[in-house]
Amino acid sequence: MRVVATAGHVDHGKSSLVHALTGTNPDRFEEERRRGLTIDLGFAHTTLPGGDGISFIDVPGHVHFLRNMLAGVGGVDACMFVVAATEGWKPQSEEHLRILGLVGLRHGIIVLTKSDLVDDEWRELQEMDVRDRVAGTFLADAPIIAVSATTGASMDALQAALAGLVATAPAATDRNRPRLWVDRVFAAKGSGTVVTGTLTGGTVHTDDQLHAGAHPVRVRAIQSHGERLDAIGPGNRVALNLVGVDHTQLRRGDAVILPAQWRPTQRFDASLTVLASLAHVVSRRGAYFAYIGAGEFPVKVRVLGSESLRPGTSGLVRLHLAEPLPLLPGDRFVLRESGRDETVGGGEVLDVAPLRPASKAQPDRSVDRLIEEHGWTTAADLEALTGERRDPVLGQWVVSPAALAATEQSVRSRVVAAGDLGLDVASLDDRERAVLATLEGIGVDAGRARPMAAEDPLADHPFLAALLAGGAAPPDPVGVDKVQLRELVRRRLVVERDSLYFHPRAIDDVARTAATLLHAHPSGFTMSQLREALGNTRKHAVPLATELDARGITRRRDDVRIAGPKLPQL
Ligand SMILES: Nc1nc2c(ncn2[C@@H]2O[C@H](COP(=O)(O)OP(=O)(O)OP(=O)(O)O)[C@@H](O)[C@H]2O)c(=O)[nH]1
Numbered sequence: 001m002r003v004v005a006t007a008g009h010v011d012h013g014k015s016s017l018v019h020a021l022t023g024t025n026p027d028r029f030e031e032e033r034r035r036g037l038t039i040d041l042g043f044a045h046t047t048l049p050g051g052d053g054i055s056f057i058d059v060p061g062h063v064h065f066l067r068n069m070l071a072g073v074g075g076v077d078a079c080m081f082v083v084a085a086t087e088g089w090k091p092q093s094e095e096h097l098r099i100l101g102l103v104g105l106r107h108g109i110i111v112l113t114k115s116d117l118v119d120d121e122w123r124e125l126q127e128m129d130v131r132d133r134v135a136g137t138f139l140a141d142a143p144i145i146a147v148s149a150t151t152g153a154s155m156d157a158l159q160a161a162l163a164g165l166v167a168t169a170p171a172a173t174d175r176n177r178p179r180l181w182v183d184r185v186f187a188a189k190g191s192g193t194v195v196t197g198t199l200t201g202g203t204v205h206t207d208d209q210l211h212a213g214a215h216p217v218r219v220r221a222i223q224s225h226g227e228r229l230d231a232i233g234p235g236n237r238v239a240l241n242l243v244g245v246d247h248t249q250l251r252r253g254d255a256v257i258l259p260a261q262w263r264p265t266q267r268f269d270a271s272l273t274v275l276a277s278l279a280h281v282v283s284r285r286g287a288y289f290a291y292i293g294a295g296e297f298p299v300k301v302r303v304l305g306s307e308s309l310r311p312g313t314s315g316l317v318r319l320h321l322a323e324p325l326p327l328l329p330g331d332r333f334v335l336r337e338s339g340r341d342e343t344v345g346g347g348e349v350l351d352v353a354p355l356r357p358a359s360k361a362q363p364d365r366s367v368d369r370l371i372e373e374h375g376w377t378t379a380a381d382l383e384a385l386t387g388e389r390r391d392p393v394l395g396q397w398v399v400s401p402a403a404l405a406a407t408e409q410s411v412r413s414r415v416v417a418a419g420d421l422g423l424d425v426a427s428l429d430d431r432e433r434a435v436l437a438t439l440e441g442i443g444v445d446a447g448r449a450r451p452m453a454a455e456d457p458l459a460d461h462p463f464l465a466a467l468l469a470g471g472a473a474p475p476d477p478v479g480v481d482k483v484q485l486r487e488l489v490r491r492r493l494v495v496e497r498d499s500l501y502f503h504p505r506a507i508d509d510v511a512r513t514a515a516t517l518l519h520a521h522p523s524g525f526t527m528s529q530l531r532e533a534l535g536n537t538r539k540h541a542v543p544l545a546t547e548l549d550a551r552g553i554t555r556r557r558d559d560v561r562i563a564g565p566k567l568p569q570l
C-alpha cells in the first residue's frame with residue numbers, strides 16, 4: 001500500500017479529488033464540511049482498477065493550517081499535486097511545492113482540477129504555466145492530468161497515472177527498525193488509546209513492547225484501513241491500539257518506536273537549504289520551528305562555520321530541541337520562523353549525537369567520521385546512531401584505528417609500569433580489558449597482567465640472571481653495555497637505586513623480609529637489623545631501604561623503618 005499526500009493551494013479541489021477517487025470524504029469535521037475548507041489532515045484509501053492499494057493523506061491548502069499540511073507530508077512516498085485550472089498557480093502552490101522538495105519527496109503527479117469550468121485554450125495555458133513552475137523541481141517530469149472531480153471527466157486517466165506512480169515510486173524500505181510518527185491520537189470506546197500514523201522503517205507486531213513518546217506501551221491491536229492484523233510492515237497507514245498510556249498523554253508528533261533501537265536526542269547537526277525566496281539571512285536570531293515526522297518542534301538554530309546563511313544557499317546547522325526525539329541521519333525536516341510565520345528552508349539530519357563543539361563540527365553522514373570522532377562505540381550504539389551495522393573490531397566495540405592504537409599504548413605502558421608485580425586487571429575498564437587480551441607479549445595470570453619475559457629480547461640478558469642470583473647483594477654491572485643497562489632499567493627489568501642495580505624480584509624478597517622484621521619489631525627496625533636479616537652490607541642495605549620507602553612499603557622515622565601503606569601481608 002502506497003501513501004500519497006495531496007498538496008496545493010486552498011480551494012483548488014484536493015479533498016474533492018480524494019473523495020471522487022475513494023468514495024470517502026476526507027474532511028472529517030463538521031466545521032470543515034460547513035466551511036468547505038480542510039482544516040486538519042484527512043485520510044482515505046482505495047484500490048485502483050489494476051489492484052494496487054493506495055492511501056491518501058489529504059492536507060489543507062489554507063496558509064493558516066500550513067502546520068497541519070507539514071504534519072501530513074512527513075512520512076509519505078509520493079504526492080498528488082493539485083492546481084485548479086480556473087485559478088492556476090497560487091502562493092500555496094509555490095510554498096507546498098518547496099516544502100515537498102525540502103522533505104525529500106521524489107515522486108508525484110500533477111492534477112489540473114476543475115477543468116470543466118474552463119475552455120481548452122485556457123486549460124492549455126495553465127498547463128504550460130504549471131510546467132514552467134515545476135521546472136527544476138522533483139515534479140519537472142511528472143505527468144499533468146486535467147480532470148474534473150465534479151463531472152468525473154478523465155478520472156480514469158488519473159487512476160492510470162496513480163497506478164504509474166505506485167509502480168515507479170520505490171516501496172518503503174524495511175530496515176527492521178519501525179518508527180511511527182503519530183498524526184492522530186484518540187480514545188476508542190472500550191479499547192483505550194489509539195494512535196494513527198504512517199509506519200516507516202520496519203514492522204510492528206501485536207504485543208510488541210514499544211515506547212510512545214516517553215511512555216512504555218504494549219501493542220494490543222493493529223488495524224490498517226479498518227482491517228485487523230497481527231503485524232504490519234513499513235509504508236502503510238496504521239492504527240495502533242496501545243496499552244499503558246492514556247490518550248491525553250500523547251499528541252501529534254510523538255514517535256512510536258522500539259526503545260532499544262534508538263538514542264533519542266535533543267541536539268543534532270544537519271544540512272540546511274535556505275529558500276531563495278527568503279528576504280533575509282538565517283541566523284541564530286529568531287524563533288524557529290522544525291517540522292519532523294508529523295510533529296512541530298521549537299528549535300534553537302546555530303549556523304556552523306559562519307554566522308548566517310543567505311537565501312538560496314545551503315550550509316550546516318546545529319539544532320537544539322526542547323525535548324528528545326528519536327532521529328536518524330537522513331531524516332528530513334522543514335524549518336519555519338514562527339515570528340514571521342514563514343518557511344525558511346529545510347534539510348537533512350546528519351549527526352544525531354554530535355560530539356564536537358559547534359565551532360569545530362563538520363558534520364556529514366559518513367559513518368567513518370562518526371567512528372573517528374567517537375573513538376569507541378558499541379556496534380549497537382553505532383547502529384542506533386547511524387542506522388548502519390558495522391562489525392565490531394573488538395568484543396562489542398567498533399573502534400577507530402587511532403583510538404585503538406592510543407588505548408593499546410596506554411594499557412601496554414601501564415602493564416610495563418606495574419613491572420613484576422603485575423597490573424591488576426580489575427583496574428582496567430571494559431575497553432582496556434578487551435585491548436589487553438590482544439596485546440602481544442603480555443600475559444594475564446591470576447588477575448594480573450605482566451610483560452611476558454620470554455617475549456622481551458632483553459629478558460635473557462645475563463646481567464639479569466646475575467642480579468637474581470645476587471639477591472640483596474647483587475654484583476655491580478661490570479662489563480655490561482651502558483646502553484643495554486639503561487634499556488633494562490627503562491623496561492623495569494632492572495631496578496636502579498642510588499646507582500646500584502637490583503633484580504625486581506630481589507626487591508619483593510626484601511619487602512617480605514621487612515614485613516617479617518616489623519612483625520618481630522612493630523615499633524620499627526634499624527639498618528643493622530635489616531643488614532643482618534638480608535646478610536648484606538650498608539652498600540646494598542641503604543639503597544634497598546630507600547627503595548622500600550619510595551614504594552611506600554616502609555617509612556623512615558628517625559633511625560628506624562616502620563610499616564608503610566604498601567607493606568606486604570605475611
Ligand atoms: N466545478 C468543479 N468544482 C470543483 C471541482 N473540484 C472541486 N470543486 C469545488 O471546489 C471547492 C473546493 O474544493 P475542495 O475539494 O474542498 O478544495 P480543497 O483543495 O480540498 O480545499 P482546502 O482543503 O481547503 O485547501 C468545492 O466547492 C468543490 O465542490 C471540479 O473538478 N469541478
Ligand SMILES: [Mg+2]
Nearest residue numbers: 014015037038
Ligand atoms: Mg481540502
